[in-house]
Amino acid sequence: MIYYVVVSTLMFFAGVYGFVTRHNLLAILISLELMLNAVDINFVVFNRYLFPGQLEGFFFTLFAVAIAAAETAIAIAIIINIYRNIRNINVDNVDKMKY
Amino acid sequence: MEQVANQVIFFLLSAIIVVCSIMAVTSRRILRAATYLLFVLFATAGYYFQLDYHFLGAVQVTIYAGGILVLFVFAILLTSKLGEKSDRISSRKRAWGLLAAVLGAAICGYTLLTHDFFPSQFAQGGELDMKTVGHALMGMDKYQYLLPFEAISVLLLACIIGGIMIARKR
Numbered sequence: 401m402i403y404y405v406v407v408s409t410l411m412f413f414a415g416v417y418g419f420v421t422r423h424n425l426l427a428i429l430i431s432l433e434l435m436l437n438a439v440d441i442n443f444v445v446f447n448r449y450l451f452p453g454q455l456e457g458f459f460f461t462l463f464a465v466a467i468a469a470a471e472t473a474i475a476i477a478i479i480i481n482i483y484r485n486i487r488n489i490n491v492d493n494v495d496k497m498k499y
Numbered sequence: 500m501e502q503v504a505n506q507v508i509f510f511l512l513s514a515i516i517v518v519c520s521i522m523a524v525t526s527r528r529i530l531r532a533a534t535y536l537l538f539v540l541f542a543t544a545g546y547y548f549q550l551d552y553h554f555l556g557a558v559q560v561t562i563y564a565g566g567i568l569v570l571f572v573f574a575i576l577l578t579s580k581l582g583e584k585s586d587r588i589s590s591r592k593r594a595w596g597l598l599a600a601v602l603g604a605a606i607c608g609y610t611l612l613t614h615d616f617f618p619s620q621f622a623q624g625g626e627l628d629m630k631t632v633g634h635a636l637m638g639m640d641k642y643q644y645l646l647p648f649e650a651i652s653v654l655l656l657a658c659i660i661g662g663i664m665i666a667r668k669r
């Protein structure tokens with residue numbers, strides 16, 4: 401069991417590295433998906449190995465996947481809107497608000 | 500024999516996850532990063548299949564690999580030119596990112612490896628059948644999840660409306 405958790409830890413911190421270093425908003429979103437996915441693996445593995453009779457981790461992951469889909473859709477809508485306004489999606493250039 | 504096969508598949512999946520997730524955050528071409536993310540998500544679905552959560556594996560493949568990745572690819576193709584490379588990361592930023600990642604991984608790994616979990620009762624081969632999942636998803640008793648299910652459906656509706664509102668032309 402511990403190997404699953406070690407792999408998901410590595411995946412999570414790869415996501416952290418990408419989140420800190422990337423400039424492109426879409427690349428940051430990709431790192432975010434990596435982190436979410438690592439947490440999902442943790443929920444499932446703990447559920448399966450430590451409490452195989454119950455389903456809490458299973459359903460938490462199911463709902464987390466649904467929420468991740470919603471969040472990504474909204475984030476991509478926002479990113480495309482930003483692109484339409486300032487013609488690129490680097491985080492360094494997104495520092496002005498409307499008011 | 501089956502035990503050995505399972506272990507080989509597990510190591511294969513782990514190698515794919517680790518290598519591809521590191522490639523996904525270091526690759527300078529964003530479309531390649533998205534492709535590596537696709538491999539990571541497929542390998543995660545493989546984990547779920549190996550843990551006998553077949554429904555969750557199917558959900559992972561359809562929603563993540565089938566839905567979210569397509570969104571990503573469309574957004575990438577809409578917002579950047581093909582073959583365009585991102586500019587190099589400044590060494591200071593890279594150092595901070597590496598510091599955060601390595602330090603966090605070290606602390607987490609140390610805690611995980613020294614903590615002794617109580618022994619697991621997991622037996623290979625006990626597949627979770629669809630009937631149990633359906634009853635737990637649609638029931639109203641304790642440990643059943645009708646209310647979160649409805650909340651998710653309202654959230655998805657709000658997400659549809661919000662997406663249209665944000666992305667439409669004015």
